[in-house]
Amino acid sequence: MINFNSFHGTVTMISDFITGQNGEGEGCYKLMSVENGSGAIVNFVVSPTTYFVDHLMVAAGDKVTGYYDGNAPVPLIYPPQYRALVIVKDTPYQNVKVDYFDSQLESSDGQLRLNLSPYTQIVLTNGQHFSKNPTNRNLIVIYGAATKSIPAQTTPYRIIVWC
Template sequence: MTNFYSFHGTITMINDFFTGQNGEGCFNLVSVDNGLGALVNFVVSPNTYFVDHVMMSVGDQVTGYYDGNAPAPLIYPPQYQAIVMVKNSPYQNVKVDYFNTELESSDGRLRLNISPYTQIVLTNGQHFSRTPANRDLIVIYGPTTKSIPAITTPYRIIVLC
C-alpha cells in the first residue's frame, strides 16, 4: 500500500533530468506551480504512468502523484519521483489511492460501485481478471453522489501492480 500524495498546478518547465547513468533522455524534470506560491519538481521516469497516455507540455494543468513515504532530498523546490501524472480535464475525475475490501479509498472520500461496463485493466492495458479490492488503483470516473463517502461508478480502473 503506497501512501499517495498529490500536487496540482500548471507545468512551467520540462527539462531533461540527468541521472549520471546510461539513461540520458529517458528522465524528465517537470516543474509544477500551483499559482499560490508553491512549486514542486517531479522526476518523470519511464515507469511513471500517464493517464490516457497524453503528451504533456508547458502550460498544461496537471496533478502529479507521488509516494509520501518515499525519501526525498531536502531541497527547494521539493523534488518527488512521480508515480502517476494526470492532465486535468473537466470531463473526468481521477483518484489515485489504495482501495480496501469495501472498495473505499484510504481517505474515506470515495467508494466504488463496479458495473459490468467498468473497464478494469493493468498499466499495460491488458485486462485484469481479479477483484480490484485491497489494491492501489487509478480510478477514472464522472459524477458522484453527494454522500460521505461519495459513491461513483467508474469508467475505468487501472490496477497498479
C-alpha cells in the same frame, strides 16, 4: 504500502534530468516543474516507469496532478523534488483518484467508494484486461459524477490496477 500524495498545478517547465554518470539514461528522465497558482512549486522527476493516464502528452502550460509516495525519502531542497508515480493531465468531465482501495472498494482516505457495473473497464497499466477482483489494491480510478455523501460514491468508467 504506498501513501499516495498529490500536487496539482500548471506545468511551467520540462527539462532533461541526468541520473547517472557517463550519460546513462540520458533523455529518459525529465524534470517537470509544476506551480499551483498560489506560489507553491514542486519538481517531479518523471522516469520511464511514471504512468501517464490515457498516455497523454504533457507540455508547459498544461494543468496536471502529480502523484508521489509520501513515505519515500526526498532530498531536503527547495522546491521539493518528488519521484512521480502517476501524472494526470486535466481533462474536462473526468475525475481521477489514485489510492489504495480496501475490500469495500473505499479509498484509504475515506473520500471515495466505488460501485462497479458490468460496464466498468478494469485493466492493467499495460492496457490488458484484469481478470481478478480489484479490492485491496492500489488503483487509478477514472470517473465522472459522484454523490455528495461521505464517502462520495461513483460508478467509474475505468479502473487501472497498479500491480
